[in-house]
Amino acid sequence: MRIEQDPALWPPKITDYMRQDYLKKGLDYFQNNDGKFEASIRKYQKQNRSLSVKLFESRQSNGESYVRKWLMYSQSNGSVYCFVYKLFCSEENNVFTTGFSDWKRAQGKVKSHENSVEHRKHLLTWKTYSKCSKIDVEVTKLLNKEIDYWKNVFRRIVEVVKFIAERGLAFRGEHEIFGSPHNGNYLGILELISKFDPFLRQHLENFGQKGKCSVSYLSKTICDELIGCMGTKIYNKIITEIKEAKYYSIIVDSTPDLSDVD
Known part of the structure; x- marks a missing residue:
């Protein structure tokens, strides 16, 4: 079978x-990123x-840069495609399967696609296939x-989160600004630990003041989710012990709010 180098074909x-x-051909074979992109020209009002x-x-x-080897260019229609989407995605109408060429929004769109759950899932699928094929492993290393x-x-x-919860301390303050007392x-x-932990210090510097749409694991949303998961696990453990015990007693220690409700 003839293997077309052009993803549009x-x-x-x-x-x-x-x-x-x-997969055996490898990612480099399909990239076509030598800088000859004449077919990609699109007209936006009076500007090309x-x-x-x-x-x-x-x-x-983490600050490192790398080549997007999953990104392929079609010399016939001037669009770009996602290698793993073309091979593994069942969404026939996805723009990175049919061809993307909106260069006005290219950086944001490609970055969003690269960080999407579906793209990462297909990268993992590709990784599984790669065990049986002699293909470029650079993307796998970067993913790992x-x-x-x-x-x-x-x-x-x-x-x-465990440390604070075990001691019954409050999690939040007046705001969520790093560097504020x-x-x-x-x-x-987290700030205290980062003084002695270079890895965490670098993470806080990179993500500490990012916006709401940035994944950092530092937000109150993630914190609340972890508290909820830990609470559910403890609750299930208590229920299991109660069911296994012949006799048991319950001691409740609570604090009423302003309305005298515990």
Whole structure:
């Protein structure tokens, strides 16, 4: 079977056998990112825009940059495609399956796609296939590095939440601003640990003041979700012990609010 280098010329339905052939060719074969993007020119009112080679580069959350090897350019229609979406995604109408060419919003759209749950899921699927194929492993290494990074962040966050919850301390302060003495125990303890933990210090510098749409594991939303998960686990443990015990007693220690309701 002939393997088309141009992603726009790939067949609409790709079988498992065909998928293996594409994977064996490797990501570099399909990128077509040598800077010759004449077919990508699109007219926006009185201005022409085209694909920039910079779109093939991305900066990681840890500050490192790498080539977006999953991004492919079609020399026939001037659009870009996602390698893993073309091979594994069932959404036939997805723009990175059918071809993307809105260069006015290219950086934001590609970044959003790259960070999406579906894209990461298909990268993991590609990783599974790669075990049986001789293909470029650079993307796999970068993905594993990204996973390890967020695992390390998550471990620190979980320990801080456990520490505060075990002692019955308040989590929040007047606001959520790093560097303020009024940002509560949750953010305050993270700041304290970061003084002796270079990894956490770098994470706070990179994500401490990011907006609401940025994933950082530092927000009150994540904190509340962790508290809820821990509470559910403790509740289920207590229920299990009650069911297993022949006799048991319950001691309640509560604090009433202003309306005298516990």
